[in-house]
Structure formats: C-alpha cells, structure tokens
Amino acid sequence: MALKKRKIIGVLLAQAEREYQSKLMSGIAERAFELGYDCFTFSDPIKTESGENVRRGAENIFDLISFDMLDGVIIVPDTFNNKKTAEFAERLVRRKFKGAVVSVDHRAGDMPVIMGDDAAAIESLTDHLIEEHGCRIIDFFSGTPGHEHSARRLEGYLRSLKKHGIAYEPARVHDGDFWYNMGEKTAEDILSSPLPRPQAVVCACDTQAISLCDAFAHRGIKVPDDIKITGYDSIKAGTNHVPSITSAEIPAKQTGANAVEYLHSVIENKPFEPGAYSTDIVLAQTCGCGVDASAVYRSKNFYYSDDNHLSNFLSASNDMMSDLISAENLNSLIGRVNWYSFQVRPFDALYLCLNQNWEGGENDYIARGYSKNVRLRLARRVEGAKQEYDISFPSADMLPEMAWQREKPAVFYFAPLYFGDRAFGYIVMQYDTPHSMVDNFCGWLKNVCNGFECMRRQIHIRRMYFELKKAALTDSLTGLYNRYAFNRRAEELIADGERGVKTMFMMADLNYLKQINDNFGHLAGDKALNAIGQAISSACGENERCYRFGGDEFMLIGVGDYSEERIDDLKLRIRRSLEDFNAHSGLPYMVKVSLGAVCEIADSAEKLDRMVKLADEKMYQDKQINKKHSASPFR
Known part of the structure; x- marks a missing residue:
C-alpha cells in the first residue's frame, strides 16, 4: 500500500471539465486545500447517452477507487447523463465505503445532501x-x-x-x-x-x-x-x-466548499457551519x-498569441488524432501523447498507467476493473523534461509512488483509458494548487483513447500477419520451413552465388517411413518425422536453415564454403542426435536417416536445381548403403 501522508476526499462525478462541474470542483479543491486534504476526483467522460459497452468502459474508472484509502466521499449524481452509471456509482459508494459521505444537488435515499440555493x-x-x-x-x-x-x-x-x-x-x-x-x-x-x-x-x-x-x-x-x-x-x-x-x-463553487465542510465536520466530529x-x-x-x-x-x-493555432484544441491545425493513430509502436504513441499534453495544460503532473496485457485479444481483455498491477508508462511534470517510465505498481495504490511524495495537498483527476468496454488503463492529472479541468479535456482524452485502440488493432494485425506468414512458410508438423519457404529463399541463394558465395545443400530422408506407418500407424510416422526434424534443426549452426521438402524428405542449407570434413561433421551430429533419440524413446522402432550433400556456387536457377538433384542422388546412394546394413526399422 502506498504511503498516505494526509487525509483524502474522493469525488465521483461525470464530465469534470463541464462548466458546473468545473465551478463545483473549484470550491471543493479550495476548501480541501485549506483543510489539508488531498482531493481524488474520478470522472466519467461520457457526455450523452451511449451504448452499453461504452457506458461500462467509461464507468470502469470508479472500479479503480480504493475506498479504504479515502476519508470522505462526495458524489454528484446529477452530472451523469446515463442513469445506470449514476446508480452504479451510488451503489458502489454504499457498498464499499462506510465513512463520511455526502451527495451534491441530488437526494439519494438517506444519504446526506448539500443543495445549492x-x-x-x-x-x-x-x-x-x-x-x-x-x-x-x-x-x-x-x-x-x-x-x-x-x-x-x-x-x-x-x-x-x-x-x-x-x-x-x-x-x-x-x-x-x-x-x-x-x-x-x-x-x-x-x-x-x-x-x-x-x-x-x-x-x-x-x-x-x-x-x-x-x-x-x-x-x-x-x-x-x-x-x-x-x-x-x-x-x-x-x-x-x-x-x-x-x-x-x-452557486456551484460555494456548494462544493460546503460539501467539503460537511465531510470535515463529520470526520473531525465538529459542528457543520456551511x-x-x-x-x-x-x-x-x-x-x-x-x-x-x-x-x-x-x-x-481571451488573449491572442501566434501559438493559438497550436494551443486551440478545436483548431483546424490540430493534428493530434492523425498523429496518434499513425504512431508505429507503443513508445511512439506514448511520446506523442506526451507532446500533445500541452493542449490540456496547465497541470503540474500527468501520469499514464496501462493495464497488464492492455492490448488483449477478443476474449482475454479486461472489461471490468484493472489488473492487479498497472504499468506507469508516462510521468510528465510540466517544469521538467519528458519522463517516460515502465514501472509496475499495484493498482490498489491508484498513484505511482512518486505522486505520493508531496509535502502539500494536491488535487488529482482520474479518467479512464478505454474503447467500448475495453479497459486500457487510466490517466491522472495532478494540480498542486486548487484547479479544475480545462474544458477541452474530454475531447483530448477521446483522441488518446482512439490512439490506443488503433495501436491495439495494429499490434493484433501485425501478430496475425506474423502468424499467417509463419503458417505459409513453415511445416505444420515439424515447425521447420516448408518447400514454399525454400522457393522464396532460392532467389537469395542465387544472388549469393552471383557474388561468388557457395551454398551447401544437404538432403535428408527418413528411412522406412512406409513400414512404420503400416505397422504402427500414421501417428508413429509423425513421431519419426518430428525426430528427424529435431535432429537436423539441432545440428544447424549460423547461416544454416532447415526445410521439410514434403513427405519424408528434408533439406539443410548452409551459406559459405563447406569442406568435406565440415559436411561429414554435420552428418555425424545429425546421426548422433538420432542415436540419442532411439536410445531413450522407448518406441518399438528406430528412426534412421539417409543423407547426401553438395557444396557449389548456385549462380542461376538452373544451377541451383542441378545441385538439389545432385544432393538428392547422393542421399539415395546413402539410403542404398543403409538398407544393406538394416532391412527394417524394427528393434
């Protein structure tokens, strides 16, 4: 649990940047500071009625609240445009908080209320x-x-x-x-x-x-x-x-001040003097x-400056959205969020915290609450340079440790990072003097949320592309490259050959695959093929790749000048790997391989085809020799 230095008043409302809420928060913050309280404000950004997924995503910010850290709670139900969210916030307070609580400008059952005049x-x-x-x-x-x-x-x-x-x-x-x-x-x-x-x-x-x-x-x-x-x-x-x-x-400002005054009177057991x-x-x-x-x-x-075209959030020159959605990776996105934070100044600090696995897929994302630990990915204090972090801390602390280390009260505004019902994390704005949110914060936050959703989709598209590419280039049984991958590699090998670089082709063939399939089933044959694939793969070194050509044929390709001794060493490593497999497999059959290799310059498609055929011929010669020594794979 984070080090709590002073008492905390929590505020639950919606659209903290709107005019009434801004005036209300001004009064709350000023009186809280005078009495030595921190003020933690949790704001639902939704302005209008919305779909269920969007509503749940926005109200999720209230699930972040560690009520046991709060000394008093102010809830402002009339600011919620969605009745379900207002009811959810009220139920949450009643269920999880047993301290001093007050509703503002709205009678909520038996909850104490402060009404403006x-x-x-x-x-x-x-x-x-x-x-x-x-x-x-x-x-x-x-x-x-x-x-x-x-x-x-x-x-x-x-x-x-x-x-x-x-x-x-x-x-x-x-x-x-x-x-x-x-x-x-x-x-x-x-x-x-x-x-x-x-x-x-x-x-x-x-x-x-x-x-x-x-x-x-x-x-x-x-x-x-x-x-x-x-x-x-x-x-x-x-x-x-x-x-x-x-x-x-x-009179929202005085109403806010009176709400704090009421909580203070309950907390300190003093008469209430509004x-x-x-x-x-x-x-x-x-x-x-x-x-x-x-x-x-x-x-x-109003004041004019040459920077108005930049500082005005609604300016036609505001490229925030296009800049965020075009970020090429997460670090780039966070850097751009940091850059555009000038549009929601003044603030004393900004913190961006992400859930673990924030980019989760269709069925493994967080839709309610936050991960046990969140990652602080951006901490920006206005008077300092950009500070990017990747620090994990408990979401129950709500704030990273650096935000707790203060000698004076502060007001914090917590807002959700979400898209639909996906909870990416949250943003916190810190003010070291009584202050309300800038009126364009909701639009700015929406851009940030859209930026993270675009990045999430980009991550998944890249993953899907990688998986599709992997599936297209690899053999599903052994995990080795397939014949299609070899055909794509051939162009590079020819280019190497044109520069005078040699290529070594080693063809490998599983002995007695048909007998293994006929006597023990195709699953047994698959095990034998996997054993060959593992043996060849384990023998591969730098600049060498393994391919399954199809059926019982495999290919090992190496770039460079291979002496006969080096080729023989490769063959020996493959055969010893299979010997070790056979010694420990417990199978009623042994896995054996025939090998043939050639090393020359493949500077044309014709030359490359000829070398593959030559390696295949040498492999066939080895197979005939192997058959003389062993007529079957059975032990």
Whole structure:
C-alpha cells in the first residue's frame, strides 16, 4: 500500500471539465486545500447517452477507487447523463465505503445532501425583470418535471411574484428538460395560449433560454423587444449567443466548499457551519439591458498569441488524432501523447498507467476493473523534461509512488483509458494548487483513447500477419520451413552465388517411413518425422536453415564454403542426435536417416536445381548403403 501522508476526499462525478462541474470542483479543491486534504476526483467522460459497452468502459474508472484509502466521499449524481452509471456509482459508494459521505444537488435515499440555493438566483432574476424593466406578465420555463432543481427554481419565481403582488397563474409554467429540446414546443405553447402574451420568460437554465430565444426568432418574435428572456447558470453558450443571455451564476463553487465542510465536520466530529450563498446576476441583452456579455467575457478571458493555432484544441491545425493513430509502436504513441499534453495544460503532473496485457485479444481483455498491477508508462511534470517510465505498481495504490511524495495537498483527476468496454488503463492529472479541468479535456482524452485502440488493432494485425506468414512458410508438423519457404529463399541463394558465395545443400530422408506407418500407424510416422526434424534443426549452426521438402524428405542449407570434413561433421551430429533419440524413446522402432550433400556456387536457377538433384542422388546412394546394413526399422 502506498504511503498516505494526509487525509483524502474522493469525488465521483461525470464530465469534470463541464462548466458546473468545473465551478463545483473549484470550491471543493479550495476548501480541501485549506483543510489539508488531498482531493481524488474520478470522472466519467461520457457526455450523452451511449451504448452499453461504452457506458461500462467509461464507468470502469470508479472500479479503480480504493475506498479504504479515502476519508470522505462526495458524489454528484446529477452530472451523469446515463442513469445506470449514476446508480452504479451510488451503489458502489454504499457498498464499499462506510465513512463520511455526502451527495451534491441530488437526494439519494438517506444519504446526506448539500443543495445549492437555486431559488435565490431565480428570485433575483425575476425581481430584475419586474423592478428594472417593469414586467408584470412573466412566464416560467421550468426544468424536467419532478426534478428537485425544477421545484427549487420554480420556488424562486413564485417568491418574486408574491413579493411584488403578482398573481400566480399555473398555465404560465411550462415544462422543460434542462437542455435544448423543448424550446420549439414552449414557444408554440406561449404564442398559442389564450392568456395575454407574456412580457418576459424566466428560464430554468441557459440551454432552455437559448432554445426558446431561437424558437421565437423563427416565428418573428424579437428578443428582447417583443419578449424578454433570462436564463440561469451563466454558461459560455449563453454568453456567446446572439443575443447574449441574461443569467445568474449558479452557486456551484460555494456548494462544493460546503460539501467539503460537511465531510470535515463529520470526520473531525465538529459542528457543520456551511458558508453563505451569494447571487450574482450576469446582465446581458435578452432582458433589455443591452450588455453584450460575450464581449465582456472575451475582454476578460481571451488573449491572442501566434501559438493559438497550436494551443486551440478545436483548431483546424490540430493534428493530434492523425498523429496518434499513425504512431508505429507503443513508445511512439506514448511520446506523442506526451507532446500533445500541452493542449490540456496547465497541470503540474500527468501520469499514464496501462493495464497488464492492455492490448488483449477478443476474449482475454479486461472489461471490468484493472489488473492487479498497472504499468506507469508516462510521468510528465510540466517544469521538467519528458519522463517516460515502465514501472509496475499495484493498482490498489491508484498513484505511482512518486505522486505520493508531496509535502502539500494536491488535487488529482482520474479518467479512464478505454474503447467500448475495453479497459486500457487510466490517466491522472495532478494540480498542486486548487484547479479544475480545462474544458477541452474530454475531447483530448477521446483522441488518446482512439490512439490506443488503433495501436491495439495494429499490434493484433501485425501478430496475425506474423502468424499467417509463419503458417505459409513453415511445416505444420515439424515447425521447420516448408518447400514454399525454400522457393522464396532460392532467389537469395542465387544472388549469393552471383557474388561468388557457395551454398551447401544437404538432403535428408527418413528411412522406412512406409513400414512404420503400416505397422504402427500414421501417428508413429509423425513421431519419426518430428525426430528427424529435431535432429537436423539441432545440428544447424549460423547461416544454416532447415526445410521439410514434403513427405519424408528434408533439406539443410548452409551459406559459405563447406569442406568435406565440415559436411561429414554435420552428418555425424545429425546421426548422433538420432542415436540419442532411439536410445531413450522407448518406441518399438528406430528412426534412421539417409543423407547426401553438395557444396557449389548456385549462380542461376538452373544451377541451383542441378545441385538439389545432385544432393538428392547422393542421399539415395546413402539410403542404398543403409538398407544393406538394416532391412527394417524394427528393434
């Protein structure tokens, strides 16, 4: 087990780089650092509903968690787009963790929960429309029916109406989905309603506000001239929309801080003292204030440099995907991942860990969990040069030893390396100061995962090619090269001959194969053929190759000048090997061989054929001599 220097808070969520999650993690990390905790964040990267294999592959990152190393757990179920993954994460926490735990912005049974104050922000936005723009007829575009966030945001709308003496009309509340899908229907419902047309619509989130604004535009309704609109959560899509969406900051940062504060109070057995929520309205164009929020945002967040074409992940000049999938081997791939890590900076360290046998075949790959030991293949600290490793460490430690050796807290983001349900390993981003993920991390990670899948396929294609080539060139019984391999080798031998280099051909033939087959069966004959193959193969030296020509015939080829003494020595080694086999085989028959050899320059196909025939003739002469000494193979 790794050396744990401080207490650890674990966070389970999805899409850590998204805006709400980023703000939430900012609050979690800042408060964790103030209290001296490390923060281990495990993030499912899936943004949309996906197939079962992809879902399992992504959620596998939660199986990496060593819960016995954690002191507290924060789970954020509402960030999961896939209900099955949210349920899986919740079950995992309940089953494996018995310490302090809290759910954020979602009630999960009897699990303690920290809820952000959405009602106050919606109330302030409604107040703004009434007090600053004189609106008295205001509809509410709610979220998903039955969702607690929808209820809280509706509560803020109702509080503002009551405060200003405006009667509540239930028909002015329209169901949404916290996404872009309901804007067209809601616009049609509003414009076809028998009620007076609203002066404004308060939306439960920016995505709904964008969809409603666009739906009104399609129908010739101008925003804000004809109808004013506000959103909620102040996302970049709303800021950059034309017209820009008046919104309010979601109090995610304070919610994250309060979640840590709650865990700390349980761990240390102290009273829970949550921080107060504040409401920050972001004025823009859709309410009529005329503020171009996108220009304000750009003035604060955008800078130009000549490197933008490289640093912008979405740039047409970003060749990351093509570079990764064209890597010729694993080391090259890892080197390119290291190079493209600049696209997810700033970070203090990046670790890439692979499962043992990460490239497994169709039926031997890891689909759930991680191998007992994983291999650290890349460790990159920004202030240092590239550091590539091949170090094994227990996956239960989650981090390599070097990452544990710190004097101050850090936040770590764990993300899966996977393709479908294949678990390749995982990547860890380390931050030594409170920090959230860059917003293009998910796209960057997808490229890395695709790069590893392409490398896996390349490895298997190469293996299959090797096996097919081996099968085409080797004899299936003896494992020696076959006649086809000899034909391919012949061109090289002729080229050697044209340079004046001699070739030695030794033909070998198994004696009495037919008698062995007839009396003991073909399996016995196969044993005899294998014995010949082993004897010839064991006698081979440098620049020598063995072939099975077919049937009971074998060929040993050597390149160079072979004297008669050297040829006789080869023959002797082959025969002694067979003598040793016969002495220990326990078979009712003996394996014997006839040999014939010739050494000349084979500088043409005709000359090579003649030499093979000559070696065959000498072998036949040896066979006749052998028959005079022994008429059968029987003992």
